[in-house]
Amino acid sequence: xxxxxxxxxxxxxxGWPATMVAKSAINGSTPRTEIGTTAVSETKAVPATYQNxxxxxxxxxxxxxxxxxxxxxxxxxxxxxxxxxxxEDFFGDFFGRGNGGGSQQRTYKxxxxxxxGSGVILTNDGYIVTNNxxxxxxxxxxxxxxxxxxxxxxxxxxxxxSDLALIKIEAKDLQPITIGNSDNLRLGEWVLAIGNPFSxxxxxxxxxxxxxxRTTGGNAVESSIQTDAAINPGNSGGALxxxxxELVGINNMIYSQTGSYAGYGFAIPVSIMNxxxxxxxxxxxxxxxxxxxxxxxxxxxxDTQKEKGKDIELGTTEGVYVGEVSSDGAAQAxxxxxxxxxxxxxxxxxxKFGELNEILANHRPGDKISVTYLRNKKxxxxxxxxxxQQGTTTAVENIDDEQLGIALRKLTASEKEELALSHGLMxxxxxxxxxxxxxxxKGIILMRVNDKDLNSTxxxxxxxxxANMSTxxxxxxxxxxxxxxxxxxxxxxxxxxxx
Numbered sequence: 274x275x276x277x278x279x280x281x282x283x284x285x286x287x288g289w290p291a292t293m294v295a296k297s298a299i300n301g302s303t304p305r306t307e308i309g310t311t312a313v314s315e316t317k318a319v320p321a322t323y324q325n326x327x328x329x330x331x332x333x334x335x336x337x338x339x340x341x342x343x344x345x346x347x348x349x350x351x352x353x354x355x356x357x358x359x360x361e362d363f364f365g366d367f368f369g370r371g372n373g374g375g376s377q378q379r380t381y382k383x384x385x386x387x388x389x390g391s392g393v394i395l396t397n398d399g400y401i402v403t404n405n406x407x408x409x410x411x412x413x414x415x416x417x418x419x420x421x422x423x424x425x426x427x428x429x430x431x432x433x434x435s436d437l438a439l440i441k442i443e444a445k446d447l448q449p450i451t452i453g454n455s456d457n458l459r460l461g462e463w464v465l466a467i468g469n470p471f472s473x474x475x476x477x478x479x480x481x482x483x484x485x486x487r488t489t490g491g492n493a494v495e496s497s498i499q500t501d502a503a504i505n506p507g508n509s510g511g512a513l514x515x516x517x518x519e520l521v522g523i524n525n526m527i528y529s530q531t532g533s534y535a536g537y538g539f540a541i542p543v544s545i546m547n548x549x550x551x552x553x554x555x556x557x558x559x560x561x562x563x564x565x566x567x568x569x570x571x572x573x574x575x576d577t578q579k580e581k582g583k584d585i586e587l588g589t590t591e592g593v594y595v596g597e598v599s600s601d602g603a604a605q606a607x608x609x610x611x612x613x614x615x616x617x618x619x620x621x622x623x624x625k626f627g628e629l630n631e632i633l634a635n636h637r638p639g640d641k642i643s644v645t646y647l648r649n650k651k652x653x654x655x656x657x658x659x660x661x662q663q664g665t666t667t668a669v670e671n672i673d674d675e676q677l678g679i680a681l682r683k684l685t686a687s688e689k690e691e692l693a694l695s696h697g698l699m700x701x702x703x704x705x706x707x708x709x710x711x712x713x714x715k716g717i718i719l720m721r722v723n724d725k726d727l728n729s730t731x732x733x734x735x736x737x738x739x740a741n742m743s744t745x746x747x748x749x750x751x752x753x754x755x756x757x758x759x760x761x762x763x764x765x766x767x768x769x770x771x772x
Contacts, residue, residue, distance in 0.1 A: 327463050327516055333477045335518030338419045339394045339450035340511055342469040343403060343426070343440075346413040348729070349383035382686060385412075391468035391511035392416065392440065393520060394449050395550065399424075399442040402550055403510030404525050405431045408438050410731060416442050419475055430553030434561065435545060435634070436525050438510075439553045450512060453519025455498065455542035458482050466502040466524055466538065468511025478503035480538070486627030487539065496631035497539040498522045504538035513540040522546075545634045552637075558738060560668050562636040562659035564609075564644075565602015568595045570625045571614055588650030591624040592616040595646075601664055607657035609646060616652070617645035633659070639666040662742050669742060676766075677737070678706020679713065681730050692755065696720065696728045711762045713752070721751040741766050 390407030394400075401416065408414060414426040424442035431438040458464075462482045470476055480502030487497045498513065504524050513522035522540030552559045571587060574594040578585045587594070593615040598605050609615075617623055618632050619642055636642065638661035645654045660666055680702035684694060697718040703709050713719075719727055722736045740748055748764040 329463060329465055329479055329516060332465055332514055332516050332518035333467070336450055336465070336467055336512055336514045336520070337475055337477065338448045339520075340419070340467045340469075340475070341392045341394060341401060342417040342474050343390050343392050343407060343510065344415040344417065345388040345390070345408060345411045347386040347388065347410045348412040349385045389469065389507055390509040391507065391524070393510070393512045393523065394447050396449050397445065397447045399444045399447060400429070400550075400554075401426070401440050401442065402523060402546060403438050403440060404523065405433050405436045405438045406525075407510045408440060409433075410729070412729075414440060416440075417474070418444075418447075430557055430559075432549050432553065432559045435541060435549050435559070437523065437541060437546060437549045439550055450514075450520045451518060452547070453515055453517070453521045453543060455521045455544045458485060458498065458515070458521055460485070463516050464500055464502055464521065465514050465516075466500065466504050466508060466511060466540075467514065468504070468508035468524060470503075470505035470507040473507070476508075483537075486625060486631055488625075488627045488630075496542060496545065496627040496634065497526075498542055500538045500540065501536050502538055508538075542631060545631060548635050556668060558669060558742070560637040561661065561742075562633055562638050562640060563603065563662065564633065564657065564659065565599035565604045566595050566609065567597045568593045568615075568626060570594070586650075587614050588647050589614060589616065591622075592647070593623060593626050593629050603657045603660045604644075607644065607655045609644065609655070609657075610648070612648070614647040615644060616647060617654075619643055620645075638668060663744055663746070676706055677708050678704040679708040681719070681733060683729060684718065692718070692753070692757070694718070694720075694753070696726050697753070698727045698730060698733060707764050707766065708762075711750075711764045713750070713762055713764075716755055717760065718753045718755065719750060720753055723749050737766075 388407070390403060392401040392403035392407075395402055408428060408431065411428070414428075415423055416426045417423050422444075424444050426440045426442045429439040429441050460482055464480060464482055466478045466480070468476060480500045482498060483501050484499035487499045498521070500513065502513070504511075504527050508524045509526075511524045512520050513524055515521050521543050523543070523546055524538065524540045526539045527537060549559050571592045571594045572590050574596075575585050575587070575590065595604070595609060595611055595613045595615065598609060598611055615623055615629060618629065621632065623629050623632070632642075636659055638659055640659050641656055642659065643654055643656050645652060647653075658666055661669055663669070679700060681698040682701050684692070684697050684699055688699070689695065689697075697720050700708075700713060700715055700717045700719065703713060703715050719733065721727060722733060723740060725732055725736045727733055727736075737748065740746060746766040748762075748766065750762040750764060752760040752762065754760060
């Protein structure tokens with residue numbers, strides 16, 4: 274990759290220069306030629322090279338009504354600053370109404386931020402998949418269909434690791450996209466990217482599959498389809514379809530020095546999307562299956578060792594070199610050791626780390642897989658049971674309001690000013706649950722959970738979600754009473770339910 278290139282998510286955010294498109298051409302202030310209306314005085318033969326190009330009109334027409342435009346609003350945060358006014362203090366003291374020279378506070382609210390992206394209709398009753406970075410922190414989402422109807426949307430679930438989110442609109446008789454098979458994609462195969470770049474709705478661009486199982490450094494789940502189909506800001510969450518109009522990926526990022534298309538676009542394979550969406554609907558959170566190893570492509574390891582003057586013979590130049598094995602993990606229990614080379618899973622050849630990631634992303638904790646690996650150039654096949662981040666084989670359920678037993682709301686601007694707080698969430702109700710057991714009562718203001726300051730209820734629930742997927746599964750809460758006393762609470766989250 275060219276030095277200096279940056280990885281960029283391709284949602285439109287506040288301040289994006291969408292006016293790069295010539296404004297006069299949009300508003301009609303300059304003459305323009307309509308395609309197909311110019312008289313042709315001479316019929317010319319179509320060059321043979323053009324005759325060999327595929328007709329992608331069927332794919333575009335089949336899929337375009339299944340791609341939506343998502344407008345997002347993120348409410349601006351409030352902050353309280355202290356300042357002193359010496360003139361007010363002097364005259365206030367003189368007339369007997371000053372604050373004695375003390376500082377004053379003022380609360381400022383930052384303006385709301387606007388963003389936009391794309392989404393793909395999965396069901397005729399309104400389930401839509403998009404990117405997590407499109408809807409992250411959203412306080413309002415408006416979905417615009419290709420027929421210009423608009424609906425408010427709500428979030429069903431999000432997954433930062435895969436950069437996927439599932440949202441829902443209350444609508445019927447929608448046109449869901451046809452799901453394809455990303456595993457069957459071939460290098461050089463034609464694909465279309467459909468989305469809403471620069472707020473230009475329903476845009477289709479064409480290209481080929483440039484690479485599969487590409488690792489980019491953008492997501493924790495690393496296995497992307499690379500394409501040269503033009504993907505620009507606003508395409509995030511849009512569809513990558515094959516020549517049959519079948520969904521094979523969800524567009525999510527580009528490599529670029531400018532933030533605009535430069536020939537390198539990436540999409541999340543539909544095989545990963547299927548698993549993430551199914552988990553979000555069933556569990557409310559993604560069931561991430563782990564082998565308990567870290568590693569790298571074999572060829573990268575060999576090259577690194579050569580740079581150190583070491584000549585390494587592993588018996589292959591393809592596969593995943595195991596650099597570290599977690600204690601009490603699935604791989605260790607199956608006898609896999611540091612220095613082994615994984616070459617296949619369930620009989621499917623593994624040539625690089627991205628392929629292994631994609632296979633694991635389609636499994637849940639508790640699933641059994643067979644792993645073939647080389648040790649001292651000798652092949653061995655073993656069976657292992659995948660585990661979750663807590664090291665168990667059970668599914669992790671989403672922690673819901675019923676288990677927590679708490680209701681929260683943001684502080685109003687006047688409350689922030691009165692209490693001299695820049696952030697926080699007011700506890701408005703407490704029921705039987707984990708919060709009540711920890712001693713939290715109605716009226717307490719939650720300020721911070723683990724390492725996150727609380728500016729919105731989304732901050733709270735996202736932190737709970739991350740803690741629930743961690744090994745210790747504990748919330749460390751800092752709070753204040755309305756009289757200004759500091760409080761600390763420890764909340765142990767419920768054990769995950771058994772399969």
